[in-house]
Structure formats: C-alpha cells, structure tokens
Amino acid sequence: MNVTATLFGQMITFIVFVWFIKAYLWEPLTDAMESRTKKISDGLAAAEQGQKKIEQATIEFSTRIDEAKSKATNIITDAESKSKTIVEDARLSAREEAQKIAKTSAQQLEQEVNAAREKLKSDVAALSLLCAEKIISKEVDKNMHNQIINEVINK
Numbered sequence: 001m002n003v004t005a006t007l008f009g010q011m012i013t014f015i016v017f018v019w020f021i022k023a024y025l026w027e028p029l030t031d032a033m034e035s036r037t038k039k040i041s042d043g044l045a046a047a048e049q050g051q052k053k054i055e056q057a058t059i060e061f062s063t064r065i066d067e068a069k070s071k072a073t074n075i076i077t078d079a080e081s082k083s084k085t086i087v088e089d090a091r092l093s094a095r096e097e098a099q100k101i102a103k104t105s106a107q108q109l110e111q112e113v114n115a116a117r118e119k120l121k122s123d124v125a126a127l128s129l130l131c132a133e134k135i136i137s138k139e140v141d142k143n144m145h146n147q148i149i150n151e152v153i154n155k
Contacts, residue, residue, distance in 0.1 A: 130152060131148060131152050134152075
C-alpha cells in the first residue's frame with residue numbers, strides 16, 4: 001500500500017468524520033448549550049425581577065401599614081374627642097336637669113311654706129276668735145284672762 005493513498009484515505013475519513021460530527025453532533029450540542037445559556041440568563045433576569053418585585057411589595061406593604069396606623073390613630077383621636085363631647089354634653093344636661101329639679105323643689109317648698117303660713121294665720125285667727133269669745137263670755141278678770149290665754153296657747 002501506498003503511503004499517499006493511506007494518507008489520502010485518512011484525510012477523507014477525517015473530513016467525513018468532521019462533517020458527521022458537525023452535522024449531527026456539533027450543531028445540536030451548541031444549540032443545546034445556547035438554549036441552556038439562554039434559560040440560565042432568563043432565570044437570572046426573572047430572579048432579579050422577582051427580587052425587585054419583592055422590594056417594591058415590601059415598600060408598598062410598609063406604606064400601607066403606615067397609612068393604616070395613621071388612620072387608626074385618627075379614628076381613635078376622633079372617638080376620644082367625640083366621647084369627651086358626649087360626656088360634656090351629658091354633664092351639662094345633668095346640671096340643667098338638676099337645676100330644674102332644684103328650682104321645682106324650691107317652688108314646691110315655697111308653696112308648702114306659704115300654705116303653712118296661711119294655715120297658721122287661719123289657726124291664729126281661729127284661736128284669737130276663740131280667746132275673744134271666751135274672754136267676752138266670762139267676766140273681765142285679769143287673772144282669768146291670763147289663765148284662758150295660757151289654756152288656749154297650750155292647746
């Protein structure tokens with residue numbers, strides 16, 4: 001055999017082998033590697049976006065919590081001021097009612113005092129008439145007169 005023919009045969013075999021590798025192994029292998037590289041880069045980009053979304057969600061969460069706390073504080077403050085107003089109104093109403101009751105009681109007391117005075121006047125007048133009748137009916141004697149007055153007073 002000839003060295004040239006062997007060399008030439010080996011070259012042809014090598015070229016066929018390189019073409020076979022390129023056609024059936026190299027391109028699918030490089031395509032798979034490019035696809036895997038693309039998936040990895042897409043995954044990293046998605047992870048970065050997810051991290052950014054988590055940061056934004058954390059900021060939004062903090063903002064909403066602060067707003068909720070602020071609203072809760074405002075509601076509590078409003079409730080406290082309303083309760084103070086209600087208590088103050090109730091106190092004023094109670095004072096007015098107490099004044100009305102005291103005024104009514106004073107008027108009733110005054111009416112009762114006036115009624116007692118009138119009764120006392122009529123009783124004194126009746127006693128005076130009774131004394132005068134007794135004095136007139138008996139002799140006009142000073143001792144007897146004093147005794148009758150004392151007797152009427154004791155009654």
